Amino acid sequence: xxxxxxxxxxxxxxxxxxxxxxxxxxxxxxxxxxxxxxxxxxxxxxxxxxxxxxxxxxxxxxxxxxxxxxxxxxxxxxxxxxxxxxxxxxxxxxxxxxxxxxxxxxxxxxxxxxxxxxxxxxxxxxxxxxxxxxxxxxxxxxxxxxxxxxxxxxxxxxxxxxxxxxxxxxxxxxxxxxxxxxxxxxxxxxxxxxxxxxxxxxxxxxxxxxxxxxxxxxxxxxxxxxxxxxxxxxxxxxxxxxxxxxxxxxxxxxxxxxxxxxxxxxxxxxxxxxxxxxxxxxxxxxxxxxxxxxxxxxxxxxxxxxxxxxxxxxxxxxxxxxxxxxxxxxxxxxxxxxxxxxxxxxxxxxxxxxxxxxxxxxxxxxxxxxxx
Amino acid sequence: xxxxxxxxxxxxxxxxxxxxxxxxxxxxxxxxxxxxxxxxxxxxxxxxxxxxxxxxxxxxxxxxxxxxxxxxxxxxxxxxxxxxxxxxxxxxxxxxxxxxxxxxxxxxxxxxxxxxxxxxxxxxxxxxxxxx
Numbered sequence: 023x024x025x026x027x028x029x030x031x032x033x034x035x036x037x038x039x040x041x042x043x044x045x046x047x048x049x050x051x052x053x054x055x056x057x058x059x060x061x062x063x064x065x066x067x068x069x070x071x072x073x074x075x076x077x078x079x080x081x082x083x084x085x086x087x088x089x090x091x092x093x094x095x096x097x098x099x100x101x102x103x104x105x106x107x108x109x110x111x112x113x114x115x116x117x118x119x120x121x122x123x124x125x126x127x128x129x130x131x132x133x134x135x136x137x138x139x140x141x142x143x144x145x146x147x148x149x150x151x152x153x154x155x156x157x158x159x160x161x162x163x164x165x166x167x168x169x170x171x172x173x174x175x176x177x178x179x180x181x182x183x184x185x186x187x188x189x190x191x192x193x194x195x196x197x198x199x200x201x202x203x204x205x206x207x208x209x210x211x212x213x214x215x216x217x218x219x220x221x222x223x224x225x226x227x228x229x230x231x232x233x234x235x236x237x238x239x240x241x242x243x244x245x246x247x248x249x250x251x252x253x254x255x256x257x258x259x260x261x262x263x264x265x266x267x268x269x270x271x272x273x274x275x276x277x278x279x280x281x282x283x284x285x286x287x288x289x290x291x292x293x294x295x296x297x298x299x300x301x302x303x304x305x306x307x308x309x310x311x312x313x314x315x316x317x318x319x320x321x322x323x324x325x326x327x328x329x330x331x332x333x334x335x336x337x338x339x340x341x342x343x344x345x346x347x348x349x350x351x352x353x354x355x356x357x358x359x360x361x362x363x364x365x366x367x368x369x370x371x372x373x374x375x376x377x378x379x380x381x382x383x384x385x386x387x388x389x390x391x392x393x394x
Numbered sequence: 395x396x397x398x399x400x401x402x403x404x405x406x407x408x409x410x411x412x413x414x415x416x417x418x419x420x421x422x423x424x425x426x427x428x429x430x431x432x433x434x435x436x437x438x439x440x441x442x443x444x445x446x447x448x449x450x451x452x453x454x455x456x457x458x459x460x461x462x463x464x465x466x467x468x469x470x471x472x473x474x475x476x477x478x479x480x481x482x483x484x485x486x487x488x489x490x491x492x493x494x495x496x497x498x499x500x501x502x503x504x505x506x507x508x509x510x511x512x513x514x515x516x517x518x519x520x521x522x523x524x525x526x
Contacts, residue, residue: 186510187411193512194415199422213411 024150026059027079029070029096030112031089035135036063039083039112042139048150057150067091074105081149085135086113086120094123101128108149112137176342180224180357184217224356230289231341231358234365241369245394246284247277248312248319255291256310259299268302270295274312280319280392286366293359294323294386301384302327314393318372321388329380338376339364400426401446401524406436406463407479408454412509416449419513420520433459440467445474447524449516451509452480460503468502475523478503481510 028039040061049056062079064070067088073079082100086093093111100107111124114135121132130152133145191207191214200206249272256270263270280287291310298308302325311322342357367374370390378384403425407413410431417427428443430436433454440448440463448467452460460478467476504523507516 183409187409187415190411190415194418199418210414213414217411 023058023060024081024153025077025079026061027064027070027073027082027107028061029064029067029082029088029093030085031065031087032085033065035085035112036065039142042142043146046143046146048147050151050154053154057154059146065089067093067096070096071099074100074107078105079107080153081108081110081146083110083112084129086111086124094120094127097124097127097129108153110145110149173341177228180342181221184221188214188217220356224358227356227358227362231362231365234362234369241283241286243281243283245279246282246287248280248282248287248321249274249277251284251287252291252310252312255288255295258292259295262296263299263308266299266302266306267304268299268306268308270299270308270310272310272312274310278312278314278319279394280390281394282370282390282392286369290321290363290366290388291323293363294321294388297359298323298325298327298384298386301325306383315389317393318389318391319393321390322385324383324385326383329378329383331380332378335376335378339374400424402426402428402444403520404428404430404436404439404443404445404448404467406430406433406449406454406459407451408432409451412451416513416516419517423517423520425520433463436463437466440470445471447475447477447520449477449479449520450503452478464503475504476502477505477507477516477519477523479507479509481508 026043028036030036030039040063043059043061047056047058062073062077064073068090070082070084074082082096084093084096088096093113097109097111099105100109109124109129110131110133111121111129112133112135113120124132130149131145133141191210194200194210195207200210252272252274256272259270295308295310298310302308306326308326309322309324311320311324313320313322339360341361364374367388367390370392372388372390372392375387376384377387403420405413405416405420405427406429407416408431413429413431417429420427428439428445430439433456436450439445445467448463450460450463450467452458454460456462460480464476464478467474505519507519
């Protein structure tokens with residue numbers, strides 16, 4: 023329900039508008055409920071201003087020619103005091119000059135008297151939809167700000183933890199806590215270096231995420247061969263796979279031409295393959311399958327690793343979520359990889375699904391409508 | 395300090411580097427230290443270990459891990475001093491009220507300390523809880 027204040031010195035006009043609006047509603051096809059109106063009345067500008075403060079309406083229908091202060095003055099008051107009431111001027115003796123003036127000081131619409139019920143209804147429909155969209159935008163902005171704030175506070179936590187531990191190691195060295203031999207500090211230096219590497223990974227991932235977020239990343243959608251990108255990805259992960267004694271197996275056609283940004287495809291494959299290697303077991307396998315699935319591209323990355331319980335799957339794509347298990351404690355990660363992957367997949371209107379069995383492994387399935 | 399008797403301290407924190415650094419400092423100060431990186435490990439040590447004092451990080455796998463561990467530790471060893479380490483002040487700018495601790499409070503910890511504390515100061519608090 024929107025609150026509408028009718029400001030007019032003629033009682034007939036006021037009750038006429040009341041009658042028309044009480045039976046009128048406005049809606050969008052996607053809204054559950056239509057918007058109706060509660061109408062109340064003021065006969066002078068002074069009374070209108072008092073009601074603006076006591077019981078602020080969403081919309082004011084304002085006659086210009088009023089006994090005391092005129093409609094333009096009420097409009098100016100609304101603007102000066104930032105009351106944010108949407109105003110529709112309804113007035114006789116309508117001149118272009120008045121219309122321009124009213125619009126300049128914030129009137130949303132201008133309806134000349136006399137008007138037909140249909141004219142009033144269509145003006146009300148416009149202003150109502152405008153108001154609805156404005157409120158939705160405000161709401162979404164506030165929610166966006168909240169999400170951003172949560173993200174920043176988690177981020178500062180993620181950056182502070184490694185800094186604290188590096189500082190701790192440096193202090194131990196500064197205070198010569200393990201004696202004067204530098205060799206006694208080897209483990210501390212290694213640990214500090216490893217935390218620095220972790221921070222670097224986080225910062226790189228963060229840069230990727232910022233680029234996607236702000237839409238400033240130069241996307242170049244062109245014809246690319248996904249198979250050759252997958253080969254590069256598998257090679258990049260090679261050293262880590264060898265260390266873990268994990269074998270990466272590519273199961274794909276000789277080539278697979280798609281319409282996409284090659285850097286984005288690389289980020290998707292790198293993240294999924296590196297996770298499949300990281301969260302694997304010694305001697306395990308990673309299958310990277312690329313194929314056509316109906317009219318879509320299917321990327322399937324399967325591992326024979328540690329898997330995860332079903333309850334953890336929905337959390338996977340949130341920022342900074344790292345599934346904590348005994349087995350994952352020493353695995354390095356920023357907690358952003360899958361969140362970035364998901365965002366890129368969203369850009370293509372694709373989907374990602376996960377199937378996992380604790381102790382035996384996980385399958386990540388990505389479908390993208392990018393086939394040529 | 396008595397060289398015959400080494401008090402045993404249980405130290406639980408999910409940051410392996412923090413464990414390493416505090417364990418190092420405590421051992422250097424003459425304590426025997428058992429570390430736990432998960433709540434599960436810490437619970438096991440509470441049940442089976444002969445402990446003189448316990449230090450728990452407040453936030454481990456769960457945000458209230460330290461409270462739970464402190465509660466269990468006090469139930470099993472009522473006389474054992476428990477220190478809770480928090481990063482809450484640094485994170486939120488708010489400090490815990492001291493009325494939360496002590497015999498009347500439902501949270502059974504003897505002392506709340508900030509995580510950024512110098513290890514020497516932590517050892518000072520450990521000593522005064524054990525020997526005063």
